[in-house]
Amino acid sequence: MGRIWKVSGPIVVADGMRGSRIHEVVEVGEQRLLGEIIGLEGDRATIQVYEDTSGLRVGDEVLGSGKPLVAELGPGLIGSIYDGLQKALISLKEDLGPFLKRGVKAKALNRERRWHFVPRVKRGDFVKGGDVIGVVQETPLVEHRIMIPPDVRGTVREVRGEGDYTVDEYVAILDGGQEIRMAHEWPVRRPRPYASRLDPSNLLVTGMRIMDYMFPMALGGKGAIPGGFGTGKTVALQQLARWAQTHVNIYIGCGERGNEMADVLKSFLELKEPKTGRPLMEKEIFIANTSNMPVVAREASVFLGITMAEYFRDMGYDVLLVADSTSRWAEAMREIGGRLEEMPGEEGFPAYLGSSLSSFYERSGRVRCLGNPERIGSVTVVGAVSPPGADFSEPVTQNTLRIVEALYSLDVALANRRHFPAISWLSSYSLYVDDVEEWWRANVGPEWKEMRNRALKILQEEAELQEIVRLVGPEALPERDKLTLLIARMIREDFLMQSAYTVDTYCSPKKAHLMMRTIMAFYDKAQRMMEAGAQVREIQGLPIVARIARMKEIPNEVFEERIEEIWAELEEGLVIG
Amino acid sequence: MKRRQLYVIETKGLREAKGSILITEGVPGARFDEVVEVVLASGEPKLGRVIEVAEDFSVIQVFGGVGDIDLGGCRVRFKGETLKLPVSSDMLGRIFNGRGEPIDGGPKIIPEDYLDINGEPINPAAREPPSEFIETGISAIDGLNSLVRGQKLPIFSGAGLPHNRVVAQIIRQAAVRGEGEGFAVVFGAVGVSYDDAAFFMRSLEETGGLERTVAFINTASDPTIERIVTPRLALSAAEFLAWREGLQALVILADMTNYCEALRELSAMREEVPGRRGYPGYMYTDLATMYERAGRISGRKGSVTIMPVLTMPDDDITHPIPDLTGYITEGQLVLSRGLERKGIYPPMDVFLSLSRMMKEGIGPGKTREDHRGVFMQLYAAYSEGNYLREISTIVGTESLTERDRIYLKFADEFERRFISQGEFERRDIETTLDIAWDLFSMLPEGDLKLIPEEFIEKYHPAHGGRRRVAAEAH
Secondary structure (H helix, E strand, O other): OEEEEEEEOOEEEEEOOOOOOOOEEEEEOOOOEEEEEEEEEOOEEEEEEOOOOOOOEOOOEEEEEEEEOEEEEOOOOOOOEEOOOOOEHHHHHHHHOOEOOOOOOOOOOOOOOOEEEEEOOOOOOEEEOOOEEEEEEEEOOEEEEEEOOOOOEEEEEEEOOOEEEOOOOEEEEEOOOOEEEOOEEEEOOOOOOOOEEEOOOOEOOOOOHHHHHHOOOEOOOEEEEEOOOOOOHHHHHHHHHHHOOOOEEEEEEEOOOHHHHHHHHHHHHHOEOOOOOOEHHHHEEEEEEOOOOOOOHHHHHHHHHHHHHHHHHHOOOEEEEEEEOHHHHHHHHHHHHHHOOOOEOHHHOEOOHHHHHHHHHOOOEEEEOOOOOOOEEEEEEEEEEOOHHHOOOOHHHHHHHOOOOEEOOEOHHHHHOOOOOOEOOOOOEEOOHHHHHHHHHHHOOOOHHHHHHHHHHHHHHHHHHHHHHHHHOHHHOOHHHHHHHHHHHHHHHHHHOOOOOOHHHOOOHHHHHHHHHHHHHHHHHHHHHHHOOOOHHHHHOOHHHHHHHOHHHOOHHHHHHHHHHHHHHHHHOOOOO | OOOOOOOOEEEOOEEEEEOOEEEEEOOOOOEOOOEEEEEOOOOOEEEEEEEEEEOOEEEEEEOOOOOOOOOOOOEEEEOOOOOEEEEOHHHOOOEEEOOOOEOOOOOOOOOOEEEEOOOOOEOHHHEOOOOOEEOOOOHHHHOOOOEEOOOEOOEEEOOOOOHHHHHHHHHHHHHOOOOHHHEEEEEEEEEEOHHHHHHHHHHHHHOOOHHHEEEEEEEOOOOHHHHHOHHHHHHHHHHHHHHHOOOEEEEEEEOHHHHHHHHHHHHHHOOOOEOHHHOEOOHHHHHHHHHOOOEOEOOOOOEEEEEEEEEOHHHOOOOHHHHHHHHHOOEEEEEOHHHHHOOOOOOEEEEEEEEOOHHHHOOOOOOOOOHHHHHHHHHHHHHHHHHHHHHHHHHOHHHOOHHHHHHHHHHHHHHHHHHOOOOOOOOOHHHHHHHHHHHHOOOOHHHOOOOOHHHHHHHOHHHOOOOOOOOOOO
């Protein structure tokens, strides 16, 4: 036990701490505020406190726990809302009212709830880390696989029969007398082990055309969405967390707005998962550390989220984790670094900014999981970055770009024109295009990559032509270029623009592909008409142009048959005049 | 309710004073963030706050500066609690200074409670998403950037732009909307000139809104460091009115640029590592802990809506103050010098302005069914017109197509008839939307791609939609 020697904002220095370890969790002061040791010198420990330190006194007690910061993993995670320290916010609300108090403790998992456990092993079986010993249907969408913790092995001496148990009761006992419960703890800063790493090869279907079609994300991939304020980072991340075709999604609101968090929570209760029609909440976990909650807990919230993601990955699931916003976490590091009087790096950020960011992003990936039966799981990470003044040369964006494989760059000019999602087609990229080509070929159609590249080329040409238009006006362009501008505009407005609030909010890859095929078929047709002497002005006025513009309003299920009508019109030949 | 400690810790051991920072000898029992009273040799007390404690020293931030502090003759009394605001429903109609003391000549407040000026964070799981439309009667806001209860929507302005008049108009018009007693305005003036403060108080008085207002006024001549607490007092008062009294509280904080300057000054005195342009690295968090106090709570009647006003230094929206604010708030209303020069009031730059909470607050049952489509189409058409303006300045209007010229005209008419309105003109949302439909009748109907067809048939003047004669803007 130590005593406080100094308090400066969230940093507390305590004496008499000999024997403590770095990253050990401690309790500080009368209110037993949670903190973590981040520096040791002699018997003096530097502690970052996760809660507001107002009222702490010199001489107050500091108690060590002997444990690092851990996440509790087990049935009950899905549908929960946690703060950065995994306190269950819903039970806090029920117990203490609408405001957060300091020093209160709330268990992560419900202790009373009984889960229906179905054993998958029998007495005498040898089990090791990662083996599935039973299952619990946690929600209609998620079957929770109860695994032997990674560092445990032995022969099953006893296993409980099918029945209802709480997370505190044992479900199996190994020969060494070790009790296995449905929940276990894992240090958040330590990556969970797996058998081997696999290359990403499947598309993460997001329902967003600009991502799926133009800049695909792979299961197990990592991407960043940087953008100035108002460019739609949060909406893009919310869309991902809503529609991504994964087993489990984790949404981290880190240093962001409370109202938005409330809005997201509400929408996840109302919205239905597209394939099963079940509420989305049945596959989501939320971590809410809003900007007015303690700064130090931002880092904890990011690592808590990725640990939970790895845990579900280990069950053999595809997990998507979105973090909004990693810049707020980086700012927390800067604030702590400043208080510790560390030598600052670029723009005051600590010199270890890059390695901290990669210790988070690098925990994504597609893996062969530990244990039996054999399973493959993945963690896909997408983080928002909030560059000051929308200037992408700042350290957080640049350090992130060195790590991620896909960039979805949000453009202020597009957002100002209300082109949403405001992901720029000129500056975004994805290194997963070749990885997911086979997926498109097998699941949708063979010509995806060719059409994608053709569309991007037209958009690139448009950007160049617009430079010329600025100088000479649109009328001075040759007809051929005017047609390129028309088609580019159709790609932008009729394909890339996608509302998050209409039937178009989730677009299946099939629909996206048919939409693009329609635009390209129109392009080919228009070129032939032009050769026959038609003017672009006339082509532009054709009723089919308006019909194509409204095709995004057709629901996914009936799209294939309804688009036939437009194709028939194209086939029959269009007549000018 | 106030917890008083039985003894007060006192020290005479002062070591150093500079700017507004006072360093004392180590004081056993001193608490981080507690309030202190610095008692001058003359007996006059000054308020301060502990910003760092250690075994052998403590650092105190003194409101009102340390100018007249004599290291030998002063005493510092530690009060044992954090800074609190005495609150009561009698605060309505009262005027306080930036430290929370009445300056209207009225009696002292008899407190019902003392609230920590930093408030307590709302549990994200207890928040109710804002979704109730506030009709401000200003087309550029209601039609394109709707404000909802519980939102935090700042006004980004520039020196010399009419932000005060816009704010006064919003207070005047939003307040009268059938709310009656349920509405309260909390006005926090942070480092504003005497004239500006007087303008607000006068315009509140003229509309009879003063008895529903609480004002905290820190003028430009008041101590800088006091500005750190003024907005927090205003927010604490608003929280009391919203969560205890069930009122819809609208908090106006002007001018938050002065607050940020004060924060920078304090940070420099503490010799902290500066962030961008000398502002402290924690400015985002500091502003967020205030603005995040906006919201609604499920199961409670009231709401806290925050409208901070800030002047962008050199009209630069990427300056750290507007930039960090924009990352915290749910959108922004940006005033444009270009429109102001054209004589358009309110000079609202609709491209840079944005209300993130809008989608929840509009549509059938809230505004009108066609609102979403109309708003998207207005943006699309105005943005097209603006793009063509840019081109036509280089190549002239002759080389534009017929269609292009229609859009050029649309952009002009949109600014003249939709954005522009009288300072005392209150347009209801139907009028605002009908003006938009009037403007759409200029465009080829096939171009109205963003509006569902059923609404075009219902509202487009060409279809004999229920056209109301919209009040022409002056």
